[in-house]
Amino acid sequence: MGRILAIDFGKVRTGLAVTDELQLIASGLETVATSELIAFLKTYIIKEHVVLFVVGEPKQMNNEPSESEALILPFIEKLKKVFPKIPIERVDERFTSKMAFQTMIDSGLSKKKRKNKALVDEISATLILQSYLYSK
Template sequence: MGRILAIDYGKVRTGIAITDELQIIASGLTTVDTKELISFLEDYIKTESVELFLVGEPKQMNNTPSESEALIIPFLEKLEKAIPDIPIKRVDERFTSKMAFQTMIDSGLSKKKRKNKSLVDQISATLILQNYLYSK
C-alpha cells in the first residue's frame, strides 16, 4: 500500500503532509517553495511509494471556489502532466489555516514560532490529510 500525500497549495509556499505506509497516521512532511513543488514531488516519489495526491480545495462559506482556486487549477494541470500515474483528489480545506494556528496555540508554541508561516502551511496540510483519513 502506498502513502497518501496531501498538499496545502499556496502562492509562495506549499505545505506537505504524508501518511505512513498503512495510511493510518498523518504527519507533516515539509514546506516547499511553490515554484519548486513539482520537482520536489517528482524526487519524492522516486524514493517513496505514493498512491494518491490530496490537494486542498479552498472554498468560500457559500461553497463557491475562493480566489486562490485560480492559482491551483494550473498547478493541477502541471502535476497531472508531470506525474500522470498518481491520481489527484480534491479535499475541502475551509478553516484549516485557522485550525492550524489554534493547534499551535494549544500545543504551547511561543508567539515567535506561531509566526512561522511555513509551519502553519505544514500543519494545514496535515489537517487536510487527517480529515480525509477520518472520512475514509
C-alpha cells in the first residue's frame, strides 16, 4: 500500500507522523526545523514509499482559516512542485496542540519533558494522522 505522512506545519518547527505500510497505525516520526523540512522529506521518501501527505488545516472556532494558514498555503504549493505524484489532503487540526499536551500529562511525562515543544509538534502530527485514518 504505502505510508501516509502527516505534517503539522509550523513557522519554526514541523511535526511529522507516519502510518505503517498497511495504513493502520499512526506513529510519531520526528520534529524537524521547518527550514529543513523539504530536504528531510526528500530523504525520507527515497527510503520509504509514501502515497499521501496529510497536512493540518488550522481553523478558528468560527471555522475560518487561522492566521497560520497563510504560511501553510505556500508550503503546500512547494510540496506539490517537489512531489507532484503524491496527493495532499487537509485535516482540521483544531485542538491538536491542547490534546497533545494532555496526552503528555496523561502518559505521566514530567513537567520538564512536557515543555519540549518538538514533542508536542510530533504528537500533534500523530493526532492529525489518527483523525484522518478515523475518517477513512
